[in-house]
Amino acid sequence: MVASLVIGIIFLVAGLGLRYWINRRKFYRRSPMGAEGFSSYESSVFIKLIEKIGKWAAYALIIFGLLSLWVYSREKKEDKEQQNVKIQKPV
Template sequence: MVSSLVIGIIFLVAGLGLRYWINRRKFYRRSDTGAEGFSSYESSVFIKLIEKVGKWVAYALIIFGLLSLWVYSREKKDKEKLQNSNTEIKK
């Protein structure tokens, strides 16, 4: 149960951190006119491809983290419901 919480937080933070890092690199690569600066065409294509893949990985991490947190909340509610029904039966 607690593992869902820990995994959810780790994946959510990792996904958000990856998105932040990619967007920050893109921001600092821009010139005063707003154009992105690359040393060559090949590096432009390669870096943009890696950034797109990285963003999809970040989205997957965020979604998986949110799903893990949702599973944790459902498990917690089920456990509380089970404890409440057990205390009512004992009375």
């Protein structure tokens, strides 16, 4: 039960951190005129491809982290309901 909470938090933070890092690199690559500066065409294509893959990976991490947190909340709710049933049952 606690594992899904820890995994959810780790994946959520990792996904948000990856998105932040990619967007920060993109921001600092821009010139004052707003155009992105690359040393060559090949590096432009390669970097944009890697960033696109990284963004999709970040989205997947965020979604997986949110799903893990949801599973944790459902497990916690079910445990609480089971404890209430045990307490309310007459012996």
